[in-house]
Amino acid sequence: MPDTLDDAISMMESSQGQAWYIAGGTDVMPKIKDEQIQPDRLISLNRIKGLDVIEPDPESGELGIGARVSHRTLETSALIKSDYPIIHDAVRNIGSLQVRNVATIGGNIANAAPSADGAVPLLTLDTTVETYGPGGRATMPIADFFKGPGQSHLKKSDIITRFIIPKQATWASGAYIKFSRRAAMEIPMVSVGVMLALETDGATCKMARIGLGVAAPTPMRAKKAELFLIGKKLDEAILDEAGDIAANESKVRDSVRGVAWHRREMIRVHVKRMGLKGLDRISRQKNAR
DSSP: OOSSHHHHHHHHHHTTTOEEEESSOTTHHHHHHTTSOOOSEEEEOTTOTTTTOEEEOTTTOOEEEETTOBHHHHHHOHHHHHHOHHHHHHHTTSSOHHHHHHOBHHHHHHTTOTTOTTHHHHHHTTOEEEEEETTEEEEEEHHHHEEETTEESOOTTOEEEEEEEOOOOTTEEEEEEEEOSSSSSSOOSEEEEEEEEEOTTSSBEEEEEEEEESSSSSOEEOHHHHHHHTTSBOOHHHHHHHHHHHHHHOOOOOBTTBOHHHHHHHHHHHHHHHHHHHHHHHHHHHHHO
């Protein structure tokens, strides 16, 4: 079991790509059981220091989330719940409590599933993915990280080390929801995250980020809907229009979990609902100060 990132990478390189990194194991072990992968060995990242911390930077205002931070740690973090509620919305509904206790945010993103609950909130927060590999440290916007279903720009020997969330605007918040037949124990039919920031008048949209999951081959941003919101005074009618635009931007398709028209309607409805929930949270921020 390696003690450092360099040790882990050395083990992976010596295996000639036949090994697999593992932390929580909630994605890796089912793949082994289903014979989707057959690694010669597993390289545990659990003894490597610094990968399991949530660390705000008081100077830059950025937030660093280590890749080995569990969903349960994020769920119970007072900082995440108060300042990044869109992340809390997502992680509290991932799997069962037993799964959340061991499953990591890094594994959730590295798996690159279009349905990954962690991806949409990080996408709407303009998160940067930090990795470490044979060539040293590297960073990439999470919007560029995914290539396709189960595919990312992460090379075989690379390890995700942390996620860097930029400083948030003063009056900003958001909300996330996944729509499925059961609340937590099922892959979503579609998921929606909305982040909003307001001008000093408390009504005009300064920034908008709309993330969609299971709406395309990769988690995606509804950029036309975002642009539509900028500069407008936000209310239910405007958010309803943004929902229409986002639904039309999506690339949903029929599958065993749901038909395209229904998924498109859920996007339309939930963009408005998550937008309104985000506005309510901004209002609560103001009242608390």
